[in-house]
Amino acid sequence: MAVRRQVLGDAHVDRATAQMTDFDADFQTFITEGAWGSVWSRPHFTRRERSIVTIALLAALGQDDEVAMHVRATRNTGATKEDIKEALMHVAVYAGVPAANHAIKIVKKTFAEMEANPAPQA
Secondary structure: OHHHHHHHOHHHHHHHHHOOOOOOHHHHHHHHHHHHHHHOOOOOOOHHHHHHHHHHHHHHHOOHHHHHHHHHOHHHHOOOHHHHHHHHHHHHHHOOHHHHHHHHHHHHHHHHHHHHOOOOOO
16 A cells, blocks of 8 residues: 555545445455555566556556556656657557557646646646
8 A cells, every 4th residue: 555655646545545335445455455565566667667667558558547647646656758758659669559649648638737736646
């Protein structure tokens, strides 16, 4: 949970926790333990590197909401606009131009929202 909060921010995790029901409690536990406790806590990649990889994968899979969430999380991971731009170039080559083009629209919108509201809102 500590890593999840460090990457996504307290506000995001508090919202997810507050919205949790019996139906998705097991899922929330699974992602907290699996994604944040296991993968994001591994020592080889930095948080910045994991952030870049995650955004590229989510863009390739067309996971719009998750792309935006992880772009907002770059405030906490240190991944830069240039990092994301380069990741999306890889998406274009390896996952297809339409996937990258769509992700670029989402990323541009998310960065504009972040610039309009400089307070962390991950």
